Amino acid sequence: MSTRDDTLFDTSEITVSMGPQHPSTHGVLQVKLKLDGERVLDAECVIGYLHRGVEKLGEAQTYGQFVPTLDRMDYIAAVSNCLGYCETIEKLLGIQAPPRAQYIRVIMTELNRISSHLLWLGTHALDIGAMTVFLYAFREREEILKIFENYCGARLTTHMFRIGGTQYEIYEGFQDQARKFVQEFPKHVDEYETLLTENRIWIGRTRGVGVISAKDAIDLGVTGPTLRGSGVEWDLRKAKPYAAYSDFQFDIPTGETGDTYDRYMVRMEEMRQSTRIVAQGIEKIPDGPIMAKLSKIIKPPVGDIYHSIEAPKGELGYYIVSDGSTQAYRARVRPPSFVNLQALKKMVAGHMVADVVAIIGTLDIVLGEIDR
Amino acid sequence: MDFFIDYILIPLIKIAIIMAVVPGYVAVITLAERKVIAWMQVRLGPMRVGPWGVLQMVADPIKLLLKEDIIPARADRWVFIMAPVICLIPALVVLAVIPIGPSFEIFGRTVTMYVTDLNIGVLYVLSISSVGVLGIILGGWASNSKYPLLGALRSAAQMVSYEVALGFSIIGVLMLSGTLSLVSIVEAQKNAGWYVFLQPIGFILFFICGVAETNRAPFDLPEAESELVAGFHTEYSGFRFSLFFLAEYANMLTVAAMSVTLFLGGWLRPFPTVPALAFLDVVPGVVWFIGKVIVFLYFYLWFRASWPRYRYDQLMKLGWQFLLPISIANVIVTAILIVVLGDKG
Numbered sequence: 114m115s116t117r118d119d120t121l122f123d124t125s126e127i128t129v130s131m132g133p134q135h136p137s138t139h140g141v142l143q144v145k146l147k148l149d150g151e152r153v154l155d156a157e158c159v160i161g162y163l164h165r166g167v168e169k170l171g172e173a174q175t176y177g178q179f180v181p182t183l184d185r186m187d188y189i190a191a192v193s194n195c196l197g198y199c200e201t202i203e204k205l206l207g208i209q210a211p212p213r214a215q216y217i218r219v220i221m222t223e224l225n226r227i228s229s230h231l232l233w234l235g236t237h238a239l240d241i242g243a244m245t246v247f248l249y250a251f252r253e254r255e256e257i258l259k260i261f262e263n264y265c266g267a268r269l270t271t272h273m274f275r276i277g278g279t280q281y282e283i284y285e286g287f288q289d290q291a292r293k294f295v296q297e298f299p300k301h302v303d304e305y306e307t308l309l310t311e312n313r314i315w316i317g318r319t320r321g322v323g324v325i326s327a328k329d330a331i332d333l334g335v336t337g338p339t340l341r342g343s344g345v346e347w348d349l350r351k352a353k354p355y356a357a358y359s360d361f362q363f364d365i366p367t368g369e370t371g372d373t374y375d376r377y378m379v380r381m382e383e384m385r386q387s388t389r390i391v392a393q394g395i396e397k398i399p400d401g402p403i404m405a406k407l408s409k410i411i412k413p414p415v416g417d418i419y420h421s422i423e424a425p426k427g428e429l430g431y432y433i434v435s436d437g438s439t440q441a442y443r444a445r446v447r448p449p450s451f452v453n454l455q456a457l458k459k460m461v462a463g464h465m466v467a468d469v470v471a472i473i474g475t476l477d478i479v480l481g482e483i484d485r
Numbered sequence: 486m487d488f489f490i491d492y493i494l495i496p497l498i499k500i501a502i503i504m505a506v507v508p509g510y511v512a513v514i515t516l517a518e519r520k521v522i523a524w525m526q527v528r529l530g531p532m533r534v535g536p537w538g539v540l541q542m543v544a545d546p547i548k549l550l551l552k553e554d555i556i557p558a559r560a561d562r563w564v565f566i567m568a569p570v571i572c573l574i575p576a577l578v579v580l581a582v583i584p585i586g587p588s589f590e591i592f593g594r595t596v597t598m599y600v601t602d603l604n605i606g607v608l609y610v611l612s613i614s615s616v617g618v619l620g621i622i623l624g625g626w627a628s629n630s631k632y633p634l635l636g637a638l639r640s641a642a643q644m645v646s647y648e649v650a651l652g653f654s655i656i657g658v659l660m661l662s663g664t665l666s667l668v669s670i671v672e673a674q675k676n677a678g679w680y681v682f683l684q685p686i687g688f689i690l691f692f693i694c695g696v697a698e699t700n701r702a703p704f705d706l707p708e709a710e711s712e713l714v715a716g717f718h719t720e721y722s723g724f725r726f727s728l729f730f731l732a733e734y735a736n737m738l739t740v741a742a743m744s745v746t747l748f749l750g751g752w753l754r755p756f757p758t759v760p761a762l763a764f765l766d767v768v769p770g771v772v773w774f775i776g777k778v779i780v781f782l783y784f785y786l787w788f789r790a791s792w793p794r795y796r797y798d799q800l801m802k803l804g805w806q807f808l809l810p811i812s813i814a815n816v817i818v819t820a821i822l823i824v825v826l827g828d829k830g
Contacts, residue, residue, distance in 0.1 A: 129631045151635070151797050242703060242794025248526040314703055314793045466635065466713070467706075467796045 140480030171444025192225035214278035229425035237474035337427025343371030552723035564627035569728035572620025576735035636716030653812035671751035695740035741781035
């Protein structure tokens with residue numbers, strides 16, 4: 114750009130406001146782009162359009178009441194939100210959910226991870242212009258949502274678990290339905306891959322786009338598939354096992370270069386691994402109670418606690434300060450999307466407008482979680 | 486009287502037919518597009534309006550016509566109003582030279598299946614169709630808005646670079662047939678066979694460039710909805726928007742018809758050089774022509790359902806570094822072969 118002869122033509126940078134109403138900012142994210150023609154010079158994220166004061170609500174509601182509110186954060190992965198919070202409070206109370214509940218939690222959370230990744234895949238591909246993957250992905254997501262609906266009556270904001278275990282026993286035919294799903298799903302993942310993985314346009318649009326090195330990713334606090342795409346093998350399910358994850362066999366896929374294509378491959382493989390976990394879970398789900406012995410009114414002892422789980426988008430952490438009453442003194446959430454979004458500025462620098470869309474897609478953000 | 490009938494009445498009727506058929510075709514193909522893509526995507530597509538949603542093609546235009554026509558306050562008013570018209574008129578005018586069938590006799594008069602047979606038909610199509618891009622550029626510019634501007638810039642760059650390769654990809658056919666008239670090109674294929682067998686590379690290049698020229702997936706960058714909201718027509722609504730739409734689909738028809746005329750023998754039956762297949766001539770030429778055009782239009786929809794979108798710089802690279810050199814090489818090789826083999830084909 115330094116070679117440009119400004120005497121001939123008067124050129125100027127233009128500032129384009131991408132969002133908050135834009136088809137592919139995945140909600141109400143606003144990105145202020147400074148453009149030189151099609152090239153992005155700088156990007157600034159503006160967030161807060163979906164702020165609902167979730168953390169403050171956590172101080173006004175009792176521990177039990179707060180759980181359904183959390184479903185509205187990352188509404189794509191409501192089950193993970195629920196699991197993280199319930200485990201945090203259980204830890205604060207010093208109790209543990211019974212093994213059967215733990216297994217139900219793992220199965221449901223992994224199904225939710227698959228559905229979250231499917232939604233990511235569909236929208237990411239749609240952003241890059243491949244329409245059909247979106248509808249294929251939603252076809253399989255529907256099967257998962259049906260399982261959720263049968264289990265707890267809700268499809269999206271499920272409020273699936275309770276502090277101390279789960280509310281509902283698994284329904285009759287659950288195992289058959291889940292088994293059918295895990296048998297068929299890997300074939301569908303292959304199907305998505307036939308549309309994208311070796312497509313020249315897809316490779317062209319994702320290889321070398323939005324590269325983030327392992328060091329940068331760690332420095333920015335990026336977690337989840339975005340971090341693993343850069344080659345860092347960090348997954349809380351293995352690093353700090355929670356729920357019943359230590360009983361399960363699964364691999365952590367990692368990428369090499371940290372570009373959009375690697376993150377795509379990581380998530381595709383994660384879907385297969387999650388299927389593996391679900392398959393193991395439904396075969397060896399133990400008998401027993403689903404709810405720990407717990408007083409009706411939850412009053413944790415005075416103190417504070419931080420607990421985090423591997424949500425589909427990265428590390429989802431809860432920091433709860435208890436003053437010994439029925440409501441939290443402070444309920445802080447560490448949402449993965451919020452932290453991952455920080456990487457956007459670094460990833461888009463020097464790329465083109467079309468890449469910004471691809472990079473927002475590959476970060477897999479949900480604004481409900483960022484703004485809370 | 487004869488002069489009046491031959492030179493005014495009959496052409497006017499033909500023009501009226503084109504003007505009536507094209508919007509009708511657009512209505513049908515928009516529904517067909519939704520249905521075909523829906524079928525590829527394991528869903529049903531529009532089902533609510535009429536049986537199997539067939540009345541959707543009536544409902545859509547009605548909706549567009551009844552919508553409020555918004556002109557942004559800061560738009561360049563006259564250019565904004567003219568742009569869709571500039572876009573649409575060339576798209577319709579081009580169809581004048583495309584022969585859709587052999588001439589036939591009616592009331593003792595020979596009637597041709599084209600409005601006019603220009604001796605520079607190919608050049609006419611190329612030049613008129615490239616006027617259409619002006620409408621897109623003006624529309625994007627006049628909107629006085631950033632996304633349309635970006636869309637217009639993309640469109641300008643894209644059309645200019647693909648026009649070159651498009652032109653070169655046809656030259657092989659022109660050398661083989663030795664004429665620029667579309668009717669004569671079809672006639673020449675009667676003896677030489679479909680040119681797609683003699684010019685396979687030229688054919689593929691022509692179709693790729695044609696898809697790029699019409700801004701269709703995977704080259705739909707000027708209106709890339711996930712990047713530029715709606716590209717050059719972001720600020721357009723109602724009927725003006727539908728004119729852009731009409732132009733886009735009419736251009737698709739042009740490219741398909743040109744591909745058929747230049748490479749697939751126009752109204753000729755398959756393998757016109759093989760006498761054994763003469764029984765296929767029972768089917769009228771028009772049917773062959775329309776059938777072939779439908780196949781091409783189907784390809785358009787198929788592309789759209791299967792492929793992601795190119796990026797701006799990749800599109801330029803593909804055009805200049807890949808398609809253009811190959812099309813030039815194709816011209817040279819064809820020329821050498823014609824000289825060496827000594828006859829046309």
